[in-house]
Structure formats: C-alpha cells, structure tokens
Amino acid sequence: MKKLILCMIAAVAGLTAAFGATAFKQDFKMDTSSYVPFDAATTLTLECPDSEGAKWIKAHFAEWFGNAAPKVVEGKTELSLPEAPADAKADRQIATYDEAYAAKVDASGVKIKARTLAGVRWACNTLRQLAIAKRGTFKVEGRILPTLTIVDKPHLAFRAVHLCWFPETRGEQIERAIRLAALLKFNYAIVEPWGTYKSEKHPWFAWPDAPLDKAEVKRLVAIGKDLGITLIPQLNCYGHASFARSSSKKHSTLDINPDYEPLFEPNGWVWCIMNPETQRVLREIIAEMHEDFGNPPYFHIGCDEAFGAQKCPLCVKGSHSEQLLAHLNGLSDFVKSRGARAMMWHDMLLDKTDPKWKNFVKFGSKESASIVDRLSRDLIICDWQYSYDNMKKKHVEWPTISYFADKGLDVAGCPWMNYLDMMTMSEHIVSKGAFGFIETTWHRLRGKEWEKMYMNAAHAAWGSPVSHGVSFQRSLRLVGRDMKIKNYLDTGYINYQIPPSYNGD
Ligand SMILES: [Zn+2]
Numbered sequence: 001m002k003k004l005i006l007c008m009i010a011a012v013a014g015l016t017a018a019f020g021a022t023a024f025k026q027d028f029k030m031d032t033s034s035y036v037p038f039d040a041a042t043t044l045t046l047e048c049p050d051s052e053g054a055k056w057i058k059a060h061f062a063e064w065f066g067n068a069a070p071k072v073v074e075g076k077t078e079l080s081l082p083e084a085p086a087d088a089k090a091d092r093q094i095a096t097y098d099e100a101y102a103a104k105v106d107a108s109g110v111k112i113k114a115r116t117l118a119g120v121r122w123a124c125n126t127l128r129q130l131a132i133a134k135r136g137t138f139k140v141e142g143r144i145l146p147t148l149t150i151v152d153k154p155h156l157a158f159r160a161v162h163l164c165w166f167p168e169t170r171g172e173q174i175e176r177a178i179r180l181a182a183l184l185k186f187n188y189a190i191v192e193p194w195g196t197y198k199s200e201k202h203p204w205f206a207w208p209d210a211p212l213d214k215a216e217v218k219r220l221v222a223i224g225k226d227l228g229i230t231l232i233p234q235l236n237c238y239g240h241a242s243f244a245r246s247s248s249k250k251h252s253t254l255d256i257n258p259d260y261e262p263l264f265e266p267n268g269w270v271w272c273i274m275n276p277e278t279q280r281v282l283r284e285i286i287a288e289m290h291e292d293f294g295n296p297p298y299f300h301i302g303c304d305e306a307f308g309a310q311k312c313p314l315c316v317k318g319s320h321s322e323q324l325l326a327h328l329n330g331l332s333d334f335v336k337s338r339g340a341r342a343m344m345w346h347d348m349l350l351d352k353t354d355p356k357w358k359n360f361v362k363f364g365s366k367e368s369a370s371i372v373d374r375l376s377r378d379l380i381i382c383d384w385q386y387s388y389d390n391m392k393k394k395h396v397e398w399p400t401i402s403y404f405a406d407k408g409l410d411v412a413g414c415p416w417m418n419y420l421d422m423m424t425m426s427e428h429i430v431s432k433g434a435f436g437f438i439e440t441t442w443h444r445l446r447g448k449e450w451e452k453m454y455m456n457a458a459h460a461a462w463g464s465p466v467s468h469g470v471s472f473q474r475s476l477r478l479v480g481r482d483m484k485i486k487n488y489l490d491t492g493y494i495n496y497q498i499p500p501s502y503n504g505d
Contacts, residue, residue: 024082024153024463026150026151026152026153026462026463026464027149027150027151027152028148028149028150028151028152029148029149029150030130030146030147030148030150031146031147031148032146034146034147035144035145035146035147036105036106036107036144036145036146036147037134037142037143037144038070038105038110038127038131038142038143038144038145039065039068039070039134039141039142039143039144040067040068040069040070040071040142041142042070042071042109042110043070043071043072043073043109043110044057044061044070044071044072044073044109044110044111044112045073045074045075045076045077045109045110045111045112046072046073046074046075046111046112046113046114046120047074047075047076047077047079047111047112047113047114048074048112048113048114048115048116048117048119048120049115050115050116050117050120051074052117053114053116053117053119053120054072054074056117056120056121056124057072057112057120057124058072060124063482064128064478064482065143068140068141068142068143070110077102077104077111077112077113078111079102079103079104079111079112079113079151080102080113080151081097081100081101081102081113081114081115081119081151082097082100082151082153083097084097092156092157092158092433092435092436093157093430093433095157096153096154096155096156096157097115097153098115098116098118098119099116099118099119099122099153099154099157099187100114100115100119100151100152100153101113101114101119101120101122101123101126101150101151101152101153102114102123102149102150102151102152103123103126103127103148103149103150104148104149104150105127105145105146105147105148105149106147107147110127110145112124112127117228118187118228121182121227121228122152122154122185122228125182125183125184125185126150126152127145128183128478129183129471129474129475129478130145130146130148131143131144131145132144152462152464153462154185154187154461154462154463155426155427155430155460155461155462155463155464156426156429156430156436156437156461156463157436158187158188158412158435158436158437159185159186159187159188159436159437159458159461159462160186160187160188160189160190160232160412160436160437160438160439161177161181161186161188161189161190161438161439161440161441161454161457162189162190162192162234162414162438162439162440162441163177163178163189163190163191163192163441163445164192164194164441164442164443164445165191165192165193165194165196165197165211165212166194166196166443167194167195167196167207169196169445170489170490170495171211171212171216172483172485172487172489172490173445173446173490174191174220175220175223175483176476176479176480176483176490177189177441177445177450178220178223178224178227178229178231179223179227179479179482179483180454180475180476180479181229181454182224182227182228182229183227183475183478183479184454184455184458184475185458185461185462186229186439186457186458186461187228187229187230188229188230188231188232188298188436188438189224189229189230189231189232190231190232190233190234190300190343190438191220191231191232191233191234191293192234192236192300192302193206193210193212193234193243194243194244194245194252195207195210195243195244195252196210196211196212197210197212197217197233197235197289198210198211198212198213198214199285199288199289200214200288201284201285201288202281202284202285204253204256204257204259204260205243205252205253205260205281205285206243206252207243207252207256208256214292217289217292217293218292218294221292221293221294225294230296230297231293231294231296232293232296232298232299232300232343233289233290233292233293233296233299233300234299234300234301234302235282235285235286235289235299235300235301235302236301236302236303237271237282237286237301237302237303237327237331238270238271238273238301238302238303238306238327238348239269239270239302239303239304239305239306239307240269240302240304240305240306241264241268241269241270241271242254242268242269245443246269246305251268253268254268262275262277263275263277263278263281264278265310265311265312265315266310266312267310269306270306272312272314272315273315273323273324273327274312274314274315274317274323275314279327279330282331283331283334286299286301286331286334286335286338287338290335290338290340295338295339295340296340297339297340297341298340298341298342298343298380299335299338299340299341299342299343300342300343300344300382301328301331301332301335301342301343301344302344302345303328303344303345303348304345304347304348304363304384305345305347305363306348306363307363319367320365320367320368321367321368321370321371324348324367324368324371325371325374325375328344328371328375328376328379329374329375329376329379332375332376332378332379333376333378335378336376336378341378341379341380342378342379342380343379343380343381343382343412344379344380344381344382345382345384346361346381346382346383346384346400346404346411347361347362347363347364347384348363348364348368348369349364349368349369349371349372349375349381349404350362350363350364350369350400350403351364351365351366351368351369352364352365353366354369356399357399357400359388359389359390360385360399360400361384361385361386361388361400362400372404372407372409373407375409377408377409377410379409379410380409380410380411380412380435381404381409381410381411381412382411382412382414382438383400383401383404383411383412383413383414384414384415384416384440385398385400385401385413385414385415385418385425386415386416386417386418387415387418387420387421391417391418391420392420393420393421394420394421394424395418395421395424395425396421396424398413398424398425398428401413401425401428401429401432401434402428402432404434405432405433405434410434410435411432411434411435412429412434412435412436412437412438413425413426413428413429413434413436413437413438414437414438414439414440415437415439415440415457415460416439416440416441416442416444416453417444417449417452417453419452419453419456422439422456422457422459422460423456423459423460423463425437425460426460426461426463427463430463437457437460437461439453439454439457439461441453446493446494446495447493447494448493450493451472451493454472455471455472472493476492476493
C-alpha cells in the first residue's frame with residue numbers, strides 16, 4: 001500500500017518545494033483506531049462519468065470478496081478531485097489529473113470519486129490494500145476498513161516497470177510482477193523476453209521450449225488490460241542479440257541453430273545491421289510481437305550495451321554513424337507504420353569520453369553520439385541512470401535527462417536499484433516535462449531488491465513518501481490469491497527459503 005506513513009509527508013513536501021515542480025499535494029488522513037465494516041452490509045457510492053467504473057468494481061469485488069462484497073451504487077458524493085492548473089502546458093501533465101481519485105470511508109459507508117476508469121481502479125486498489133478481515137472469528141466473515149479520507153493522483157502519466165523473462169524465470173513470477181505492478185499503480189510494463197518468446201515465423205531465435213507463445217502473451221495482455229497496465233514488448237535490435245547475459249557466454253540462436261550466423265556480427269553480441277536479411281527478420285519479429293501484444297502504443301527496440309562488436313566485412317565499410325542512424329530511424333519508421341512509437345535505451349547516444357557525463361551511464365563513441373540531432377523525434381529515449389558512482393547518495397542533478405529533453409526528444413528516466421534518488425529523478429522528469437519513468441529490474445526481480453525496487457519506484461512515480469513494512473507483503477499475497485497460487489515456489493518473494501544447493505549446517 002502506498003503512502004501510509006504520514007510522518008514522512010513533511011520530508012516530501014520539502015522535496016517538492018525544492019523543485020517547485022507540482023502544485024498538487026496528496027491529502028491522506030487515516031484513523032486506525034476507528035475501523036468500520038466493509039462487507040455485504042456496506043454500500044459503496046461511486047461518482048464517475050464513465051459507466052465502466054461501476055461495472056469494474058462490481059466484477060472485482062465479487063472476485064475479491066465473494067459473498068462479503070459491499071454493494072455498489074452510482075450517485076453523487078461530496079468529494080472533490082484536484083483540478084489541473086490553468087498553466088498546465090503539457091498533455092502529459094494534464095493526463096495525471098485524469099487518473100486522480102478521492103475516497104472516503106466512515107460509518108456511513110464508502111465513497112469514491114474519479115474521472116475515469118483508471119481513477120476508479122487506483123481507488124479500489126487503495127481500499128483493498130487497507131481492508132483486513134473482521135476480527136474475532138475462525139474464518140473470514142467480512143472485512144473492515146480504517147476510517148479515512150484520501151485525495152490522490154500520480155506524479156507522472158507514464159509509469160512503467162521493465163521485466164526480464166529469462167529461461168530460468170517462472171512464468172508465474174512474471175504474472176505476479178505484472179499484477180503487483182498494477183496493484184502499486186504502475187500503468188505500463190515492458191516485457192523483455194531473453195530468448196523466451198516463441199516466434200511462429202522465426203522459432204530459431206529463441207531457446208527450445210520457449211514459454212512465451214502466442215496464447216500466453218494474449219493471456220497476460222488481457223490480465224494487464226483488465227487491471228489497467230498495458231504490456232509493451234521488447235526486442236533487442238542491436239546489442240544483446242545473444243538474448244543471454246554476456247557473463248554467461250550463451251547465445252539463444254548460435255548455440256543451437258548455427259545456420260543463422262550471417263545475421264549477427266562475428267562475436268554474436270550484435271546483429272549485423274548491414275545484412276538486408278537481418279533487417280527483414282527484425283521487422284518480421286517486431287510485427288509478430290506487436291500484434292501478439294495487441295498492438296500497444298509503444299514497442300521497445302532495446303539497443304543498449306552495443307559495444308565490443310567485431311565488425312563483419314559488410315559493416316566495416318562506410319560510416320558507422322550513418323549505418324546506425326539508418327538502422328534506428330528505419331526501425332522507428334517501421335514501428336510508426338504500425339501505429340506505435342519505438343523506445344530505445346540511451347547509452348550509445350552519449351559519448352563516453354565526454355567529461356560532462358562523468359558518473360553517468362554512457363557507452364557511446366563520438367560517432368554513435370553524433371547522431372542525436374538527426375534521430376527521429378518519434379523515438380523515445382530510455383535514459384537508464386543507476387547512480388553507479390555512489391548508490392548511497394541522493395543525486396539531485398540529472399543532466400542526461402535534461403540533455404535529451406532540451407534537444408526535443410521524449411525521454412524517460414530509468415532507475416534500477418538506486419532507491420535513494422528515484423524521487424529526485426521523478427521530480428526532474430516532471431520539471432522538464434519529460435516523457436515518463438521506467439523502473440528496470442533485470443535479474444533482480446526477487447527478494448529484498450524486488451521489494452525495494454517496486455516500493456521506491458511506485459512511490460516516486462506517484463510523488464509520495466515510501467512506506468515499507470507489511471505493505472509489499474500484503475500486496476504480494478493479494479496477487480497470489482488472485483492467481484489462486486497453490487505452489488510453494490510461487491509464494492513470497494523468493495522461490496526457496498533454503499536454496500537447493502545449500503550445504504551449510
Ligand atoms: Zn555486419
């Protein structure tokens with residue numbers, strides 16, 4: 001559950017003031033000494049112009065609470081929602097007000113006000129996270145809620161998590177991560193299969209028995225759509241072409257299907273972009289994935305860490321920067337022709353020898369960084385900055401985000417495990433009118449890191465103080481119940497309490 005530690009409001013108010021970024025302040029008051037019934041005798045009054053809101057609550061209350069579900073009626077409430085300031089310039093700033101909600105719980109019942117189905121969902125998520133079983137009985141006989149009032153809205157319109165599906169990853173883990181992200185009010189999840197997407201057209205590029213087939217993609221997309229989180233597919237279209245971690249020396253194609261060697265540069269890490277067959281294959285897989293994912297508004301083309309390539313005789317000829325530009329703009333145009341925008345990681349676009357990027361992530365050469373001004377403005381730059389110089393420091397300056405934004409590119413700030421400065425990054429994104437916020441998780445989607453990544457990022461994306469403790473655990477458990485989890489391995493935030501390889505005493 002978000003935002004439950006009121007004593008931290010003051011600290012965040014200080015932060016917001018320092019950046020002067022937002023007029024809105026979350027209003028949250030809760031009295032845990034005064035619980036009221038939240039059961040079949042309770043009436044929930046919903047005020048929302050979208051009739052889908054009431055339908056959504058009724059369906060989900062039946063799913064979550066069964067016979068103990070409160071009654072839902074549509075009607076006027078005395079609640080009010082925050083209004084977008086008159087000087088709001090960007091559509092994406094105004095869009096955050098469309099997701100606002102207000103809720104009130106007292107002895108007279110429960111009231112929710114929202115402008116959209118999205119706001120209704122976030123309000124219900126909040127109430128569900130706060131509801132506990134009625135006390136003093138053997139089994140659940142209804143629930144109770146603390147009396148409360150809340151007026152809330154997200155800080156950013158685009159709030160994503162980035163999820164990696166390795167061959168080692170359990171499918172249940174990805175579904176739990178998607179559902180939990182929605183419960184914590186993220187509205188996008190970028191899904192990056194690491195050789196685990198089963199293309200019908202090009203099955204050779206995945207590991208054998210790849211779990212993410214069409215039916216599974218469609219099932220997950222439908223779950224996300226219902227919960228208010230849009231899934232975005234990712235295909236690495238330059239570096240990371242092995243679809244395996246570099247430290248593993250594995251390659252999802254070349255280790256099993258060596259016939260396809262000409263599609264890659266000799267070391268296999270990078271696609272051979274001057275081979276017209278590579279360009280055909282990438283477009284065919286992008287089209288297939290995009291369609292399987294229900295044609296979402298974005299498609300991530302990867303392109304990070306494209307270093308160390310030993311160039312083939314085709315690619316060694318001509319200008320590297322012109323090759324890159326044609327490759328990236330060509331893919332962007334192709335994604336645009338499908339009605340979507342391409343996203344790419346930023347690192348090749350910053351010159352690693354430029355001292356102004358000291359302490360920031362940059363892997364570009366002078367050549368690769370030189371293409372920024374001629375890149376298609378349809379591309380969204382995903383600027384991953386992990387505070388590698390000092391992860392215990394709260395960084396305030398985010399010059400790389402400013403660099404891309406000032407050049408008129410849409411840019412998303414992407415933290416990882418730099419928990420301390422996620423809030424300052426979120427504030428910086430808002431102050432620059434930048435595109436959004438993407439929490440990356442890589443191979444750390446488990447244990448304490450999972451909790452810290454999700455909790456800190458969710459709160460940064462909503463511009464509110466972090467509350468640790470039982471909230472992640474309770475939220476994860478709600479997700480498990482929704483999935484009707486019965487397997488021990490799919491409970492908690494680790495598969496095993498004691499790893500199978502453990503030989504200690
Ligand atoms: Zn080549």
